[in-house]
Every structure is written in structure tokens, then in C-alpha cells.
Amino acid sequence: MPESTLPGGFVNAVVRIGDTVRRPASGRTGFVSDLLTLFASRGWSGAPRWLGVDEQGREVLGYLDGQVAWEPRRPAAVSSDDSLLAVARLVREFHDLTAGTAAAGDREVVCHNDLSPKNTVYRPVDGQLRPVAFIDWDLAAPGDRIHDVAHVCWQYLRLGPEVVDVAEAARRMRLVADGYGPVDRGALVRTVLWWQDRCARGIETAADAGDASMIRLRAAGVVGEVWEAHRWVSAHRGALERALR
Structure with a gap:
């Protein structure tokens, strides 16, 4: 074929x-x-x-039929509160399925480690696009629940300089935590910063070692974008953490 x-x-x-x-x-x-x-x-x-x-x-x-939101411009339904809650609940589902299994080893769960709209399949549910599945599991590994929850906050809320309303971003960050369920909210913003630092340094290290895909990412300006997002989260850390209390 x-x-x-x-x-x-x-x-x-x-x-x-x-x-x-x-x-x-x-x-x-x-x-x-x-x-x-x-x-x-x-x-x-x-x-x-x-x-x-x-x-x-x-x-x-x-093959999973549906729409993957890989383009920077996404349908409004992808960014809605209902879709965000559905993402958080999907994450909780696979975390609970892997908790205590051999795949999780001595960690809490298996983490996807690259959750974002571009790795999410959306389908119409009651007339609106909603997340139904995650793809690209090649970075999945044993980890802690908060790692994926923080990655969701970073990627689905686009935490970075393009955020216009800090209070709204903080509200939606709280929405993710509410949708997921019990999680260490006090460590959530810190873990977003950990992810951003890890991502930027990881691309740099792999690119310096000759990894072609990471060289392309660096050439596309991704490292600079991630550091800008890291600076934005650091600058607004207090407001984000207050909203999570």
C-alpha cells in the first residue's frame, strides 16, 4: 500500500x-x-x-483517526477549559494504569514526557473537538506524576512571553491541577521550570554531540524560545504559585 x-x-x-x-x-x-x-x-x-x-x-x-493540533494556530476548542480538563483526566487515567506496574519500576508511574497538543488526538464530542488520545510515546519512562502534569501546564497553556493575561494563565494552571486530582501543587511551577531547563540544555547537549534532529531544532531557534519561556515563568512564579494554593 x-x-x-x-x-x-x-x-x-x-x-x-x-x-x-x-x-x-x-x-x-x-x-x-x-x-x-x-x-x-x-x-x-x-x-x-x-x-x-x-x-x-x-x-x-x-492509526488513530482524528485531528492532531500540531500547527501553532489551533482551533479554539483545543484550548478551551473543557478540553484542558479532559487532557488532565486522560493523563490521570494512564498514570493510574501504570502505577505499581513493572513498567513504572520504583517510580510513581510511567510518564509520557512529551505531552502537548501536537501529540494529542482530538475528535468531535458533543459537537466540539475534545482530546481522546496521546501519540508519540517514544520518550515514555518511569517517573513522577507531577512531571507530566507540569509538562501539560507548560505546553497546553503555552507558558511563556506570548501569554498576555498572567492571571488567566494562573487560573488555567489551577484548572489542570483540579482536573488531574491530588498532586503536589507547591512543586508544580518549580517542575515547569525544571522541564524548561532540562529541555533547553538537552537540545544543546545533543546538538553539540552531532544529533541531526537536535541540530535542526537548535537551528530553528527552539533553544532560545525555551529559555525565553523559562525567564517568563521565573518572572511570574509568585503569581502562578499563589493561584495554586
Whole structure:
């Protein structure tokens, strides 16, 4: 069957063949296959199905129909409070599914580690686009619940200099925490800053080591954008933390 390149992939070339998605295998392929198989065995529909490896050595995943918000301009429904609550609840679902499993090891849960609208599938629910699944699990690893919750706050709220209303961003950050459930709110803003620092330094280190995809990200100005976001969160840390109390 013919291959069609799926949009939005900046790091990996991802193609669709029929009802399957093919993506390059990596050192994480074994972990990802076990994780997606676990989700399928529990009947959770919030992730692609693992279907094996093809003759070219690529991972084969089930295709999830819907809209992925990979473009900077997104439909208003993607950014609505209802969608944000639904994202937080989806995260809580897969965290609870992995808590206490071999996949989580000695950590609280398995974290996705790259949650953002560009890795979220949206479908119409009662006439409005709502998140129904997450894709791109290749960075998934054992971690703590707050890591994914903080990443959601950073990416879905676009915490950074483009935020016009700090009070509104703080309110929506509280909404994420409310939607997820019990989480260490006192550490949430600190963990957003940790993610931003880790991301910027990670791209720089990998690019210096010759990683082609990270070289492209750095050339596109991503490192500078992340540091700008880090400075913005640092400057407004007090207001964000007060809203979470």
C-alpha cells in the first residue's frame, strides 16, 4: 500500500500506510511496545495499539483517526477549559494504569514526557473537538506524576512571553491541577521550570554531540524560545504559585 507522510513530525519521519503508522525504531522500542500492550490489555483507548515491527525495522502502530493540533494556530476548542480538563483526566487515567506496574519500576508511574497538543488526538464530542488520545510515546519512562502534569501546564497553556493575561494563565494552571486530582501543587511551577531547563540544555547537549534532529531544532531557534519561556515563568512564579494554593 502507498505511504503518506504524516505532518508535524520534526524529529522523526512518520508515515501512514492504510490503518497503520510506521515510525523509526529506537532504543526505547521495547519499552514502548510493552507499555502500549499494557494499555491495550486494560482496554484503555487513549494510545495507539502496538502492532509489531515491519520488514524495514520500523515500529508499526494502529492509526488513530482524528485531528492532531500540531500547527501553532489551533482551533479554539483545543484550548478551551473543557478540553484542558479532559487532557488532565486522560493523563490521570494512564498514570493510574501504570502505577505499581513493572513498567513504572520504583517510580510513581510511567510518564509520557512529551505531552502537548501536537501529540494529542482530538475528535468531535458533543459537537466540539475534545482530546481522546496521546501519540508519540517514544520518550515514555518511569517517573513522577507531577512531571507530566507540569509538562501539560507548560505546553497546553503555552507558558511563556506570548501569554498576555498572567492571571488567566494562573487560573488555567489551577484548572489542570483540579482536573488531574491530588498532586503536589507547591512543586508544580518549580517542575515547569525544571522541564524548561532540562529541555533547553538537552537540545544543546545533543546538538553539540552531532544529533541531526537536535541540530535542526537548535537551528530553528527552539533553544532560545525555551529559555525565553523559562525567564517568563521565573518572572511570574509568585503569581502562578499563589493561584495554586
